[in-house]
Amino acid sequence: DAGITQSPRHKVTETGTPVTLRCHQTENHRYMYWYRQDPGHGLRLIHYSYGVKDTDKGEVSDGYSVSRSKTEDFLLTLESATSSQTSVYFCAIKETTNYGYTFGSGTRLTVV
Amino acid sequence: KQEVTQIPAALSVPEGENLVLNCSFTDSAIYNLQWFRQDPGKGLTSLLLIQSSQREQTSGRLNASLDKSSGRSTLYIAASQPGDSATYLCAVDNTGGFKTIFGAGTRLFVKA
Numbered sequence: 001d002a003g004i005t006q007s008p009r010h011k012v013t014e015t016g017t018p019v020t021l022r023c024h025q026t027e028n029h030r031y032m033y034w035y036r037q038d039p040g041h042g043l044r045l046i047h048y049s050y051g052v053k054d055t056d057k058g059e060v061s062d063g064y065s066v067s068r069s070k071t072e073d074f075l076l077t078l079e080s081a082t083s084s085q086t087s088v089y090f091c092a093i094k095e096t097t098n099y100g101y102t103f104g105s106g107t108r109l110t111v112v
Numbered sequence: 113k114q115e116v117t118q119i120p121a122a123l124s125v126p127e128g129e130n131l132v133l134n135c136s137f138t139d140s141a142i143y144n145l146q147w148f149r150q151d152p153g154k155g156l157t158s159l160l161l162i163q164s165s166q167r168e169q170t171s172g173r174l175n176a177s178l179d180k181s182s183g184r185s186t187l188y189i190a191a192s193q194p195g196d197s198a199t200y201l202c203a204v205d206n207t208g209g210f211k212t213i214f215g216a217g218t219r220l221f222v223k224a
Contacts, residue, residue: 031210043201043214050210090155098163099205100146101212103156 003027004104006091012110019078021107023091031094032074033101034058034066036087043090049074081111114139118215125192126223133187133218135202140180140191143205147176148200149189150217151218160187192222 003026012020023032034046035058045058047066049109055066063085078085091104115138134150135145144163160169160176162185168177175188189191189196201217 042216043203045211048210092156098161099144100158100161101148101156101203102158103148105155 004091004093004102006089006104006107008020008107009105009106012112013081015111016080019080019081019109021076021089021091021109023074023076023104025072025074025093028071029093030071030096032068033092033094034064034076035090035092035110037090037106038087044067046076046089078109081109083111085109087112088100114142114204114213116202116215117211118200118202118218121206121216121220122219124223127192127193127194129222130188130190131192131220133189133200133220135187135204135215136187137183137185137204137213140183141204141206142180144178145178145185145205146183146198146203147174147185147211148201148203150201152198156201175199189220192220194224197222 004042005024007022031050033048035043037043044060046060047058049055049068052068065077089107092101092102117136119134120133142164146161147159149159160171162169162176162178173190178185199217199219202215204213
């Protein structure tokens, strides 16, 4: 596997607080992604990265920011958490050989 | 704009049955198509990836086909088992491979 670790696995936070989710990979993949998965909406892209310090927005990027200062780490920050950001967040890498995805195990975030 | 549809949304079959899951897409200019399995509360596990130039891929009891001209892919599962019960998602990468559209998934239940 691509050695993807997401942390934390579960988090409960209060509305208005900042939250940072971490994605760590061990195989030097260039492309990394953050998705959220919600019933009725499926998987939606939040942000992605195509290299250190190179990131771009996805379809649901409002209220989220990302950083990638090292190849192995891709951080997702909810600047001021809202209840609408309660979701399961998945990190993924994309192989540069066949552009296939490998997903992490997910972070279940609840904003109360 | 690419749209990906999976029908049916849910399927229940008796153990041992051969079955086909469908994935339709509206824009034939794809880079690849990937099938995933997702167990409840878990991440996505990649099953098969078909490149744009390929017609099918096989892994064990699974066979995925791709017909770009008709905008369809099928996932064939032979001799289904209760352990195959999960949600199956297809994902289409548009040309360039940087953005992906996911289907909503087919929830499969295999009865013992």
